Amino acid sequence: MELKAPTNFTFDIHQMMREHSVLLAFTGEFDMKIINALITSVKMKMSEVEPAGKVKKKVYNVMVECLETLFRNYEEDQTVSKLINSFSVFTLSRYKDQYSLLSGNYIFNENIAAKKAQIEKINGLNQEGKKKYFRDCISAKESKERNSELAMIDIALKSGNPLGYDFKTVDSLTSFFVFQVKINIR
C-alpha cells in the first residue's frame, strides 16, 4: 500500500473529523494514565459544548465504562502482539441530536461469536430486563465472562439505546471489533 503524502493525510483526517463532528479522537495503547487524561479532556470539552447537565453526566459515565472496557480487553489479550494492541481507537462525536461513542480494538476471531451473542442478548432486552441482568451480574460469582457482561449491560443501561457493533476481518487470526454507543441529547 502506497502511503499518502503527510500533508494530504493530515488534511484527510481533519476533513473526516469535521464531517463526523468529532469532539475527541485517540488511537494508541490504553493505560490508566491515558484514560485519566482523556476523561479530563472530555470533562472540559463537554462543559464547552453541552449545556444539559444530565446529558453531560450520561456521556461521561458511558465514556468511562467504554474506556475501561477497552483497557480490560487489552489486558485480556496479552497474547496479541503489543504492536497490534497499540492501535486501539476511541472517538466521541456529537451529531444532530445524538452523541456517539465509538471504540475499536483487535479481537481473536474465535471470540467473535461469544461477543456477538453477548451484545445481541443485551439488545434483545427491554430496560427492565437489562436491570434484572445487571442484578444477576453483580450478585454472581467473579468470572471474566461475567465481568465483561456486567460492563456491557452497564453501558446499555446508561445509554438507553441498543448497542452497535461490527467486526472487520483483519486476517485468519484476528478481526477489528468496532463498538458503538449512542446517547440521545433530548
Added chain:
Amino acid sequence: MNLEPFISVATESTPHILFDPTSLQFEMKGESRPENAKAFYDPLIEWIKKFCEQSLPGKDFSSKLQLNVHFDYFSSSSAKYLMNIFARLEELYKSGSKIEICWIYNEIDIEMKESGEEFQKLLSIPFVFKVVKP
C-alpha cells in the same frame, strides 16, 4: 472494639473511604474506577470481615450504623465489590444490629439513583435515598 478505622484518601479514580468503628461513621464518596478493583477493595472487605466478627451476633450499637454512599461515578468492576460490602453488612443487620445504607445522589444523575435501587432490590438491609444539588 479494638479495630482501627479504615481510611482511604480519595484520588481522581478512587473514592474517599472512612469506616470508623468507634464513631460509627461509615462513608464512601467520589469516583470509583480503580485500575484494579480487586486490589483496591480487598483490604476493605477484609476489614469488614473483622468488623462483623467482632460485632456479631446482633451487636446493639450505641446508635444506628449508617453507611453513607455518595458516588459521582462507580465502574461496573467496582459494583461487584460494593455488593460484597453491602452483603456483609446485611449479615449484621439480619442478626439484629441497627444498620442502614444512605444512598446519596446528585439530582441530575438519575442513573445513580437507579443503581442504588438495583442494590436495594438484592438486599434486605434498609436503604434511604437522599438527593443533593450539583
